[in-house]
Amino acid sequence: MQEKGINSTFKKLIYESSEMVFLADDTFPYPIFYSNRSFEEQIGASLPDRSLVGLGLDSSSFIFKEEINLSYRGNDYDFSLDLPQDSSTNYFLFHKGKKIRSQSLPTKKEFQQFLMESPDAQLILKPDGEIFLCNKEALKLFGYTENGELNHLSELEKLFDDPHQWGNWIDAAIGEPLTHRFTSTLISEFGEQLALEIVTKQLIVDDIQYVILSFKNISEKINLERELKDSSSFLMNLTEQVPGGLYQLLLDNEGKMSFSFLSKGIAQVVGLKPEELADFTDISMLLSRVHPMDLPQVIMSSIASARKVEPWQCQFRVKSDLNFDEYRWILGAARPQVLSNGNMVWYGYLTDISRQKEFEAKLDESRKAAEKANQIKSDFLSMISHELRTPLNAISGSVYSLLQDGPLAHQRPELDTINYAVDNLIIMINDLLDFQKIEAGKLAIESTPFHLSSLCNQIIKGLSSHARESKNRLDVTLSKGLDITVYGDKTRLSQVLNNLITNALKFTIEGEVNVKIELRRSSDGKAKVYFEVKDNGIGIAKEHQERIFNNFDQVRPTFSPKYGGTGLGLSITRKLLNLMGGEIGLQSELNEGSRFFFELEFDIAEMKLNNHARPTEYSNQSSPLHFLMAEDNNVNALVLGKILNKWGFTFERVLNGVEAVNAVKQTNFDCILMDIQMPEMNGFEATLEIKKISEVPIIALSAAAKTEIKDRIEECDFDGFIAKPIDASELQKIIREVIFEKNQSA
Structure with missing residues (x-):
């Protein structure tokens, strides 16, 4: 242009x-x-x-x-x-x-403004200490107001622990044109000590020499450093003092495992000398000391921890010393963490548990010894109960036979007394056996159908003679709706009611015992039933009401015929109710009587037991029933034979299972009464053989409780079971049932 x-x-x-x-x-x-x-x-x-x-x-x-x-x-x-x-x-x-x-360099005015507003306390001095410029933070630090005036650095001497140190700050800056750092302690106007860091540097403006001083409060930093140092010392001390040893194990991307940290305690745990710890880095050095039988477990658990990134824990043995074959037990535990570079690190510990293992071994020996002692006790109770039941069976059967013969008037009370004593002995034996089973956790509650009101009436009827013997009146009240069939443990419910009613009769003299059974609720296929046994006997003082439920405990311990017993009846009653889902309650006043009560819930069975449909008569009245009695004990056989004869039945007796099998092959029997314990071939084995060749019903006879041999009875397909001492009325009932079922199926 x-x-x-x-x-x-x-x-x-x-x-x-x-x-x-x-x-x-x-x-x-x-x-x-x-x-x-x-x-x-x-x-x-x-x-x-x-x-x-x-x-x-x-x-x-x-x-x-x-x-x-x-x-x-x-x-x-x-x-x-x-x-x-x-x-x-x-x-x-x-x-x-x-x-x-x-733009990179401010004007003088701007520079001065920057300095004044700086968050750090700053001074610009002349070499003689005269203050050329002092910003707001410096005035505040040294206790001056915002409009205060500070002319010379010597005015601050009284605030520092070393009054004349400011000269050194200036000399250092002028001597070398470098940044210099100092620390000092400032005592504020409130007496607070502040740790300061002072930075000095020479500044030349228009050929005039100045010194810049910058003050920074580093009290928090020093306190933090001190705390960190104390924490570090504490952690290091803790690391060295904890039982066992701490470690950090690293697994790199190449699959190499090595210890990146080991506390001193590791040496003692794995049997190293202190000087050997520094070289103990490779994981293989530890694995070489592990017991060969434990090595696979250590390796596999470590691999699983790495793959799943889950905590690792393992118990294993390591050599106590490389020169010996002795081992010590070690517990190892760690938590893995994946690092950002893909490596994995475990933070864990190892501790010596040899003493714990010794204790566990002794504890195991004690447990085995206790189990053995418990088994000996159990065997003894089973043996002694069997031995006691045999003579009791003879006494009970003989008394039953004498009562059937029409004794004289003055003889009947004596026979009733014997019968009552036998019943008490049987209860005590059953209590001891049940207590042993409950304590061992071997008593199971069954769930089979039974008719509720029929069972209750049967229990009351069975105890009517006890009421007469104790000159008490026994009444029962059954509410409407109890004519139902429910699922439950008929035997254990009977035992509970028997215990409570027997106790009430025992501790009541010429009084009343009232039994109340009431249907509280029936819905959704379930029935809740309330049971109560109330007497006007001697009662129980408040302070003794919990004690009566203790094992082997009696408020008035005595062996008198009136109040004697094992002290287990109520204890077992409470435990049985707990197993059945109930809880026993008690209300009692001394010399006024007692009331025991509980509730149980039953599942209602679909069928109802029709009283008219129950088998009450034999299907064949024109000819007597012919029995096979397999019983090796002469006294038991004599008593049982008398009972069968009284009923008009005939029988043949054999002494063992082999003879029983042969007898069935040669003769037709209406029913077999099979003792369980016999020589040569026991009742179980004989029943299995007979079931192969005949459909004749077989009733098991045993001095053992049914729960002890329940599985074998079901396995051998017995048609019924009766416990010794034999209750004649119960035996008659079972015979009717099995004969009726046989004829019905025919």
Whole structure:
């Protein structure tokens, strides 16, 4: 573009001027068509677009202005501006241009403002200590108000633990133009001690020497460092003092496992000398000391922990010393963590559990000894009960036979007394056996269908003779709705009611015992039944009411015929009820009587037992039944034979199972009474053989409780069971049932 309005006389002067001058066209984009050397050196040489737009200016930046500031490449420039005056001057004249500052360097005023507002306490001093500038934070640190005045560093001497140390700060800065750091303690106006870090550096401005002091409160940092040091010392001490040893195990990407940390306690655990611990890094060094039988478990559990990233725990043996074959038991546990680089690290511990293992071994020996002693006790109870039941069976059977013969009037009370004593002995034997089973956790509650009201009436009827013997009145009240068949343990319910009613009769003299059984709720196939036994006997004092449920405990221990017993009846009653889902309650007043009560819930069976459908007569009355009696004991056989004869039955007797099987092969019998314990072939084996060749019903006879041989009875498919001593009425009932079922199926 042609240069416009430039007089050649002044061109050289303008071009050589130290101030920047340039001309720009007055039409967009306002191209620059002339510039002097100063403009070119500072701006033009680096300006790709030689126009005002290229300089970042638009018309609003310079129209109607006489001065203008522009920024270019981080620098600020100031220009005077002459606008076109008429149509002959169609350009803008920018002259007297000069750089006012670089944006990276603030002005003196700005620098001072920055210093004053700095978050760190700062002073600018002269070498003699005279304070040239003090910012707000410094005034605040040294206890001055915001408008306070601090003239010389010596005024602060009283605040520092070393009054004259400020001279060293200045000397260090002037001596070497480097940054120097010091620490000092400042005592505030409130008596608080602050730890300060002082940074000093020389500053020269317009050839004048200054020193910058910066103060930083590092009290928190020092306290934190002290706490960290104390914590570190505590943790290191803890690491060394904990029983066993701590470790860090690293598994790298190449599959190598090595210990990255081992506490000193590891040496004692794995049997190392202290100086050997530093070289104990590879996992194989530990594995080489593990007992060969435990090594697979250690390896497999470690692999599982790594794959699943789950905690690891293992018990294993390690050599006590490399020169010996002795081992110690170790418990190892660790928690894995996957690192960002893919490595896995375990943080864990090893501890010696040899003493624990010794204790466990002794405990196991004691347990086995206790189990053996318990088995001996159990065997003894089973044996003694069997031996006691045999003579009791003879006594009971003989008394029954004598009563059937029509004894004289003065003989009947004596026979009733004998019968009562036998019943008490049987109860005591059963209590001892049940107690042993409950304690061993071997007593199971059955769930079989039985008719509820029939069972209750049967129990009351069976105890009527006891009531007469004790000269008491025994009454029973059954509510409506009890004519149902339910699932439950008929035997254990009978035992509970027998215990409670027998106790009531025992501790009541010429009084009343009332039994109340009430259907409380029947819905959703379940029946809740309330049982109560109430007497007006001697009663129980408040302080003794819990004691009566203890094992082998009696409020009035005695062996008198009236109050004697094992002290187990109520204890077993409570435990049986708990097993059946009930809880016994008691209300009693001394000399006024007692009331025992409980509730049980039964599942209702779909069928109902029809009283008219029960088998009450034999299906064949025209000819007597013929029995096979398999019994090796002569006394038992004699008593049982008398009972059968009284009923008009005939029988043949054999002495063992072999003879029983042979007898069945040769003769037809209506029923077999099979003793369980016999020589040569016992009752179980004989029954299995007979079932192969005959359908004759077989009733098991045993002095053992049914629960002890329940599984064998079911396995051998017995048709019935009667316990010794034999209850004649119960035997008669079972005979009727099995004969009836046989004839019905025929």
